Amino acid sequence: MNTGFDVERIRKDFPVLSRELSGGRPLVYLDSGNSAQKPTQVIDVMREHLAMHYSNVGRAMHALGAESTEAYENARDKVAAFIGAPSREEVVFTKNASEALNLVAYGFGNPTNDDPRFRLGPGDEIVISEMEHHSNIVPWQLLAQRTGATLRWFSVTDEGRLDLSNLEELVTERTKIVSIVHQSNVLGTVNPVAEVLARVRQVGALMMLDASQSVPHQQVDVAALGVDFLAFTGHKVVGPSGIGVLWGRGELLEAMPPFMGGGEMIEAVWMDHSTYAPAPHKFEAGTPPIVEAIGLGAAVDYLSAIGMDAIVQHERELTGYALGALREVPGLRVIGPESLDRRGGTVSFTLEGIHPHDVGQILDDNFGVAVRVGHHCARPLHLRFGIPATTRASFYLYNTPAEIDALVRGLHHVQKVFA
Structure with missing residues (x-):
C-alpha cells in the first residue's frame, strides 16, 4: 500500500x-459515494463559527456581520483555489449539485436571455449520457419539455464505458449543450472529457460536467479541463450537506439570468423592475448556507493538507x-x-x-x-x-x-x- x-x-x-x-x-x-464522513477539523470549524461568529452575511455592519461575511467569502476563495478556478467570482454557492445543474439548465431557452449560446427551441439538441445520475437527467428533460428541444444521449458499453463510436453523429451543429458525469457514481468510470470536449468545440456548443464523484477523489482543475460549467456537492468532499458549488466561465455566468429572486442578489429594485448584482451573488438569493459554506472551506483545507x-x-x-x-x-x-x-x-x-x-x-x-x-x-x-x-x-x-x-x-x- x-x-x-x-x-x-x-x-x-x-x-x-x-x-x-x-x-x-x-x-x-x-458508502462514501453516497455521503462522506466528516473529520473533527470540519466539525470544529462549524461549531466555532456557530458559537462565536455567527451572523448573516453581506448585510450587517457590526463586528459579527463582518466576521461572518469574511469567513463565508474566504470559503469561496478556498474552493476556487481547490478546483483551479481562474477567478473567485466564478464560484457560485448552491445548496447541492442538483441545484447547480438546474441553475445552468434554467439559463437555456429563457426568454430573458438573448445570448445566442443559450437560445434553445425546436430543432436544437441537448446531449447527456446513459450513465447519468438523475440530477443530470431530469433538469435536461424538463428543459426539453419547456422549449421543444430534443434530448439525446451517449450509450454505455458492456464494460461500462461511454460509447463514443457515434460521437460525431450525436454531437452536431444542432447541439447547444453536452452535460455528462466526470466520474460515474455507479460504474466508477472516469469519462474521457478531452475527447468529447474537442467535438463540442468543433460544433460551437457548451459543455458541463457533473463532478460530484470526481472532485472528492482526484485533483480537478477546471482551467485544465477546459469545460464551461462544473458542479459538485459538499457532503461528498468530507464537508457538510446543504452546500454545493457551481463553477462557470465568468462571461457565461454574466450572460445567464438569475435562477431565483430575493435579497442580496440585486443591484437596485424599483416597483416595476430590478437590476442584478454581478456573479456570483446574482445566483445566491436570500440567506445562503453560511456555516455550510465555511465547513466546505474547512473540508477542502483538510483534503489539501493531505x-x-x-x-x-x-x-x-x-x-x-x-x-x-x-x-x-x-x-x-x-x-x-x-x-x-x-x-x-x-x-x-x-x-x-x-x-x-x-x-x-x-x-x-x-x-x-x-x-x-x-x-x-x-x-x-x-x-x-x-x-x-x-x-x-x-x-x-x-x-x-x-x-x-x-x-x-x-x-x-x-x-x-x-x-
Whole structure:
C-alpha cells in the first residue's frame, strides 16, 4: 500500500469511525459515494463559527456581520483555489449539485436571455449520457419539455464505458449543450472529457460536467479541463450537506439570468423592475448556507493538507485490492470496468440469485458493513444492464484493506444464508 499515506492517523480524525454498532460490531463504512464522513477539523470549524461568529452575511455592519461575511467569502476563495478556478467570482454557492445543474439548465431557452449560446427551441439538441445520475437527467428533460428541444444521449458499453463510436453523429451543429458525469457514481468510470470536449468545440456548443464523484477523489482543475460549467456537492468532499458549488466561465455566468429572486442578489429594485448584482451573488438569493459554506472551506483545507495525489494513490490501491478480492466471490458480477484504467473507487455488483436489498441488510446486521443498495439515482443505467439494482461499495481516504476483507467475508456469509 501507499507507504507515505498514514490511513490509521487519518481515521482518528473521523469520530464516527470509532463507533461500535449493536453487538459490539465495528462500523465498516463503505458508502462514501453516497455521503462522506466528516473529520473533527470540519466539525470544529462549524461549531466555532456557530458559537462565536455567527451572523448573516453581506448585510450587517457590526463586528459579527463582518466576521461572518469574511469567513463565508474566504470559503469561496478556498474552493476556487481547490478546483483551479481562474477567478473567485466564478464560484457560485448552491445548496447541492442538483441545484447547480438546474441553475445552468434554467439559463437555456429563457426568454430573458438573448445570448445566442443559450437560445434553445425546436430543432436544437441537448446531449447527456446513459450513465447519468438523475440530477443530470431530469433538469435536461424538463428543459426539453419547456422549449421543444430534443434530448439525446451517449450509450454505455458492456464494460461500462461511454460509447463514443457515434460521437460525431450525436454531437452536431444542432447541439447547444453536452452535460455528462466526470466520474460515474455507479460504474466508477472516469469519462474521457478531452475527447468529447474537442467535438463540442468543433460544433460551437457548451459543455458541463457533473463532478460530484470526481472532485472528492482526484485533483480537478477546471482551467485544465477546459469545460464551461462544473458542479459538485459538499457532503461528498468530507464537508457538510446543504452546500454545493457551481463553477462557470465568468462571461457565461454574466450572460445567464438569475435562477431565483430575493435579497442580496440585486443591484437596485424599483416597483416595476430590478437590476442584478454581478456573479456570483446574482445566483445566491436570500440567506445562503453560511456555516455550510465555511465547513466546505474547512473540508477542502483538510483534503489539501493531505494531498489529492496521495488520496488518489490510496484509493487506487484499495480499488485494485477490492476488484481482486471480489473476483473470489462465486456468482458475483461487477457492473463497470474491472481494470483500474480510467476508473475510481466505486465498485457496484450483483450476486446471482440474491436481491441487493437482502445483501445490504445482511452485511449491516451481521458485519456492520455499510454499503448502498438500489439503483443509486441512476435507474436508466441499471435498465441498460438489465438489472433492477446493485450493491455498491465506495471507498475513500479513510478506508483500509481490512474493511474490504470484512465486506468479502460478509458476502460469503450472504451466499451461505441463501444457499
